[in-house]
Amino acid sequence: xxxxxxxxxxxxxxxxxxxxxxxxxxxxxxxxxxxxxxxxxxxxxxxxxxxxxxxxxxxxxxxxxxxxxxxxxxxxxxxxxxxxxxxxxxxxxxxxxxxxxxxxxxxxxxxxxxxxxxxxxxxxxxxxxxxxxxxxxxxxxxxxxxxxxxxxxxxxxxxxxxx
Numbered sequence: 791x792x793x794x795x796x797x798x799x800x801x802x803x804x805x806x807x808x809x810x811x812x813x814x815x816x817x818x819x820x821x822x823x824x825x826x827x828x829x830x831x832x833x834x835x836x837x838x839x840x841x842x843x844x845x846x847x848x849x850x851x852x853x854x855x856x857x858x859x860x861x862x863x864x865x866x867x868x869x870x871x872x873x874x875x876x877x878x879x880x881x882x883x884x885x886x887x888x889x890x891x892x893x894x895x896x897x898x899x900x901x902x903x904x905x906x907x908x909x910x911x912x913x914x915x916x917x918x919x920x921x922x923x924x925x926x927x928x929x930x931x932x933x934x935x936x937x938x939x940x941x942x943x944x945x946x947x948x949x950x951x952x953x
Contacts, residue, residue, distance in 0.1 A: 806949045816884055819862045821847060823877035826919065827928050828852060831877045839866045844890035844915055847880050855932045859916025863888040890915075909933075 823829065831848035835841060841860040850856045864885040870878040892915045895903055912918040913932065923930045930936070944953040 800948075802949065806951050808951055816862075818867065818881055818883055819864075820879040820881045821858060821861065822879050826850075826858070827926055829877070829929070831858070833869070835866050835880070837866050837869055840864070841866060841882065842888040842890050844892070846916075848877075850929065853929055853931045855913060856918055856929055857913055857916055858919055859890075 823831070830851040832851055833848045834846045835848070841847065841863060843860055843863045845860050845863075846857045847860050847866075848858050850858070860882060862882055862884045864882045866880065867883045868879070868881040870881070872878045893907070893911050909918070909932065918932075919929050921930050922928065923934075923936075945951070
C-alpha cells in the first residue's frame with residue numbers, strides 16, 4: 791500500500807491572470823439530468839417548443855412541486871434519454887433574450903418577507919434546484935428546513951483566479 795504523508799507540491803511558476811476575457815457567443819445550452827441525483831422528470835415541453843429564460847422545462851415526480859427551468863431563451867432542439875428512459879439532457883438553441891419575471895423585493899422589505907414567499911419565489915424561478923442536501927447531493931424537498939447551510943463562494947482549484 792502506498793502512503794503519502796505530505797502530499798505533492800508541484801513547482802508551478804507564475805500566477806494566473808486576474809482578468810476575465812470575452813469568449814465566443816453561446817449557441818446551445820443544456821440542462822443535464824446527471825446533475826440532479828435521483829430525479830424523475832415530468833416533461834412540460836417537447837422538441838420544437840419556444841421557451842423563455844426561467845420557464846418551466848420539467849418537474850420532479852419524486853420531490854413534488856420542484857420545478858426545473860430554462861437557463862436561456864430559445865427553441866428546444868433535443869431531449870436526450872438514456873437506458874430506461876433516464877433523462878440525459880434537454881438541449882436549447884439560444885435565440886433572443888425573452889425571460890419570465892418573478893417577484894422582486896427592495897432590500898428594506900427583506901426582513902418582513904415570510905419563509906413561504908421566499909420558498910415560493912425560489913421554486914417558481916428554478917433556483918430551488920441550486921440547493922443540495924447532504925450526503926447524497928439531492929435537491930431538497932419543499933418544506934424541508936436545513937439544520938445548517940454551507941456556502942462555497944470561491945474556486946479552490948490550482949491556479950484559479952483570486953476571489
